[in-house]
Amino acid sequence: AQTVTQSQPEMSVQEAETVTLSCTYDTSESNYYLFWYKQPPSRQMILVIRQEAYKQQNATENRFSVNFQKAAKSFSLKISDSQLGDTAMYFCAFMNNNAGNMLTFGGGTRLMVKP
Amino acid sequence: GAVVSQHPSRVICKSGTSVKIECRSLDFQATTMFWYRQFPKQSLMLMATSNEGSKATYEQGVEKDKFLINHASLTLSTLTVTSAHPEDSSFYICSAREGPMNTEAFFGQGTRLTVV
Numbered sequence: 001a002q003t004v005t006q007s008q009p010e011m012s013v014q015e016a017e018t019v020t021l022s023c024t025y026d027t028s029e030s031n032y033y034l035f036w037y038k039q040p041p042s043r044q045m046i047l048v049i050r051q052e053a054y055k056q057q058n059a060t061e062n063r064f065s066v067n068f069q070k071a072a073k074s075f076s077l078k079i080s081d082s083q084l085g086d087t088a089m090y091f092c093a094f095m096n097n098n099a100g101n102m103l104t105f106g107g108g109t110r111l112m113v114k115p
Numbered sequence: 116g117a118v119v120s121q122h123p124s125r126v127i128c129k130s131g132t133s134v135k136i137e138c139r140s141l142d143f144q145a146t147t148m149f150w151y152r153q154f155p156k157q158s159l160m161l162m163a164t165s166n167e168g169s170k171a172t173y174e175q176g177v178e179k180d181k182f183l184i185n186h187a188s189l190t191l192s193t194l195t196v197t198s199a200h201p202e203d204s205s206f207y208i209c210s211a212r213e214g215p216m217n218t219e220a221f222f223g224q225g226t227r228l229t230v231v
Contacts, residue, residue: 033218043206045159045222091158101212102149103220105158 002027002094004106012112013082020067021077021109023092033095034068034075035103040088048090051075082113117143119211121223128199128230136194136226138209144189145211149220150182153206165192199230 003026013019025034036048051059051068058066063083067076079086092106118141128134138148147166151159163179165171165186173179181203183195192211196203206227210220 043153043208043225045208045210047219050218095218097218101147101218101220102161102164103159103210104161107158110156 002029002032002096002104004092004094004104006090006092006106006109008109009107010110010112012114013079015082015084015113015115017082018078018080019082019111021079021090021092021111023075023077023106025073025075025092025094025106027073027094027096029096031097033097034066035093035095036064036066036075036077037091037093037105038086038088039091039108040085045091049077079111084113084115087111087113117141117211117213117221119145119209119221119223121209121226123226124224125227126229128228130200130230131198133195133197134199134228136196136207136209136228138192138194138211138223140190140211140213140221143211143213145192146189146214147212148186148192149210149212150184150192150194151208151210153208153225155206159208162194196228199228201230204228204230 005024032053034051038046049061063080065078089108091108093103120139122137150162162177163171163173171184186192208225209223
């Protein structure tokens with residue numbers, strides 16, 4: 001079974017600064033996907049960024065980028081130019097294409113962006 | 116992105132009664148839907164996976180007779196909490212995927228269930 005670990009329960013960052021959220025995972029699979037989801041106070045889950053394991057290039061979506069280290073099984077999220085609207089819970093998630101496409105979530109990191 | 120609508124957003128029911136939560140894909144056909152439970156300040160825990168037209172697959176520890184899941188059409192899945200008890204109070208979230216090869220899951224807004 002896959003496990004996803006987020007070692008930072010809470011983090012804070014000043015507005016306009018950069019913050020990195022950590023995520024590690026454990027799997028014996030070689031074909032999988034990794035995701036970062038954002039859950040704001042509304043509780044709506046929002047996809048932030050996605051990474052295919054077979055791609056070496058790190059995914060980037062505007063202010064959001066990842067550092068994918070496959071050998072180390074690490075998948076960190078960097079948020080640049082943090083905005084107040086980035087305040088939310090962030091969940092790292094793993095999906096194995098060979099296991100029904102189900103998502104396994106990490107425990108989450110609560111990010112607070114301070115003005 | 117595609118839209119998944121979950122209803123109701125909040126529900127309060129008495130102990131011993133049943134409550135039904137609906138999850139609809141509004142602009143795509145969802146061959147697979149997932150139901151999650153989320154306790155306060157915790158992560159999402161998968162309860163079950165349902166494929167259209169077949170029985171749901173429940174995760175270990177989830178009582179299938181208590182949490183009835185029906186996925187009768189490609190746009191609708193329902194979760195019925197039967198004989199609800201206060202410990203069933205939680206936040207329930209559905210997600211839907213368009214096809215087996217589609218990697219992106221779209222989430223509903225969630226339902227806060229309170230059993231009194």
